[in-house]
Amino acid sequence: MLNYGVIGCGAVFEVFQVNALAQASGVKLLAVCDINQDRLSAIQKKYQVPRTYTDYHALLQDKDIEVVMINLPQHLHREIALKSAQAGKHVYVEKPIATTLKDARDIIESCRENGVKLCVGHQRRFITTELKAKEMIEAGELGKIFKVRAVACWFEARKSLLSKDWWYKKECGGGPLMRWGVHKTDTLHFLLGKKPLRVYAEMGQFVHQGGGVTVEDNLLALYRFEGDIIGELEVSNSQHEWKFGGEYIEIFGDKGTLRYWPSEGIMRIYIPGNKDPLPGCEETIEIIPDGKEMIRIHESFVKSIEKNTSPPVTGEEGYVALEMALGAYYSAETGKAVRFPLTNEAGG
């Protein structure tokens, strides 16, 4: 059983994490920290967390804390991740690992130097539909994969967008690409198990303009992966969509096609053999997501600490997801295709 101390008790903590931490075997939520005293008191009262801190330095001095979970806006990850590692705590940092590759490298390096484990919060890898897609690819059910597409597009009301400054400011890692598209860059990398080689992207502020908004509201990126695979990523926070309609994954192999709606749980597989397309060749399976992805990632992280094995999502994997996103930004800003690894000039 490892004692967790959580720094930052905002939306992700309440919506995704607190119940998962309570259910994950091997995890004890011992302490929470937030600079917002009212929020901290409300969380403490609602979830009966034994210890509370308004200053994260005090949480880091708590000798009973073994794992620090960093749930802060992404531009604040670096400093606290480094101090957590220096205090000898294992680090679970929310996605994206950071807002710059330099910060991400510092976090990875500091955890390595201090002999602590690092896990990046790409828990979507553990959604049942994503696990099934990965299993099908690896079993060769779709044949040789040549194209993948990840789409995460919906509408964010202006009032909601402006409710948190880090959501709409570029320097804070706001924008659909950094806020949720980075889950999809991770999904593409995870599903294919291949390195991205280059990217070309287009983006713009078509709808959410003015009022201090400095982030894209739409971005389309085209990746080339090793293994002769094309990947496409599309993100938007200004596209009107029905519930779940704007989030899906498509995987094309030389034997068949898989389309799925990861959060909804519908997976359509079309494997025609040598026949022309016929009605009825398409099989639809329903895998209702069990909502336990956050539990799985923490149970796996705790095991990796206890058994001294690789964490479920390593710092290096979080780095690739971020690098794919930053490469897309650089391409869209310069109008050029950009190669990986990114050069210094491109944010590398």
Ligand SMILES: NC(=O)c1ccc[n+]([C@@H]2O[C@H](COP(=O)([O-])OP(=O)(O)OC[C@H]3O[C@@H](n4cnc5c(N)ncnc54)[C@H](O)[C@@H]3O)[C@@H](O)[C@H]2O)c1
């Ligand atoms: N894994 C996922 O699916 C997922 C989903 C949503 C958000 N996230 C990520 O989680 C992170 C947090 O997002 P959020 O939506 O919870 O943000 P939020 O703005 O709702 O909450 C951040 C909290 O941190 C607190 N805080 C700020 N500075 C602090 C400090 N120095 N010490 C202690 N507390 C401090 C704030 O008071 C606030 O309560 C981001 O990196 C975000 O991208 C991940």
